[in-house]
Amino acid sequence: MKEWLSYRPGDFLMFSQRVYERLFVLHNEALWPLPLLALALGAALLLALAFPRPGRVRAALGLLGLAWAFVAWAFLWQRYAPINWGIRYVVPLFALQALLLALGLWRGGLKLPARWDLPRGLGVALVAYAVFLHPLTALLHGRGLAGAEVVGLAPDPLAIATLGVAAMARPASRGWALLAIPALWCLASAATLYLLDSPAAWPPLLAVLVALAARLLPRDSPPASRNSGSAKQNVC
């Protein structure tokens, strides 16, 4: 016990801020022009969630699932794990999240609300933030847009976008299941960035709080007297 008390949180950090930031610069360089395509796909994801139809929702979930698998391999395994051995244990969790999203597709098991309510508004706002604003946090680091974290290619915006989907997903049990891994990732990332003295520690932390609040808020559910047919129209 005495020994554990002698550790500071910073003692567990094994790389410098500069090395961490350069990961994204090198990642974008290696994948160029994929970051542009990823941004376009991110915009399509946002549109699909803002104007949902069953087909669009399935496509959005499929895209997110693919992105989790891609980020697990291309970013976590190839780039991040060499400087942070703990990441090896995170890769299976990312694969599991890809699987959960795929299961959500299966027989339309996961639905998104078609009508606007506060949880849906917060969920869509999180996705919009992840796609369009989060890449700009690279400017807070002072590394320029070459080191931007783009949704679908980097873990933080991907996790934040997925939190957005999980915040509004129905039924609640599936929403919570979809929320757990991105929330854990965002908390770990916020802690890492905080220890690296980065002002960009806040967004992932706030994203978790927003997603939790959205999930806990009362939903605009159909009145009990409505028949199951009209309840179905409430979701996609």
Next chain:
Amino acid sequence: MDSDRHRLSRRRLLGGLGALAAASALPPLPARAATGEILTRALPATGEPLPLVGLGSWITFNVGDDPALLAECTAVMRAFFAGGGRMIDSSPMYGSSQATIGHGLAELDAVEQAYAADKVWTSSPDEGSAQIEASRQHWGVPRFDLLQVHNLVAREANLETLLAMREAGEVRHVGITTSHGRRHDAVEQIMREAPLDFVQLTYNIVDREAEQRLLPLARERGIGVIANRPFQQKRLIRRLEGKPLPDWLAETGAQNWAQFILKFILSHPDVTCAIPATTQVEHVRENLAAAREPLPDAALRRRMADYVAAL
């Protein structure tokens, strides 16, 4: 070639003196160096002289395969060897640091110059040998000069592996490590019981617990001492920066806080070397320069410690 022979014979000579000091349990004096050369201290076990300043690699060399950062680390290593440094310390725990060192050694063709110090770090001792072999391949050295049980992890079994390797000539020296003043009781016990060549521990101008038991014991048992975290991972330098350096700084031979801190460590007669880590060529030069004459004597060391304590 000639200079190699010269270096060897000089080493042997200094080594003989060092062994003599070890045999008589006197604190080994740093070998006087030609002007501008860095001082060495004899490894008690063999008398082999080691430069007083080595190079750590925790965080600083964990740069993945980033070509720009690899080149910066290679530049640090180039300056280190050019300045007379030899010992580089790493561990399988340090991410890509071992591979960075291997990259630098290959680029600089400096395998011969390096005193390669690494660690075994596994709680499954059966995997120790495979881990050491993987580390060796990262470094690209024929064998390690020193292998240490990192943070006393699975200490008995891992130490057994290392001692067997030393017996078989697969490693030259064997040691254990700790840091932050942790588990000094266990370290003391192993120092008493095992035939160690080195112990690595945290020692600097504010972390001085090792002076009580471990440093005297190291002298008594003929064990070399590697001082890690000389700058408390830079926290100490940050704390002192902006505070006035003493008027009598020139007496210590230091020119700034980093050298002041290092000179305090290096002037302890039972410390074989300190291993500051850095990403900067300028800093590695500064650190090596701290191992030049003069080194503070006991009275000046006390004054240095009191000065820092009073800040």
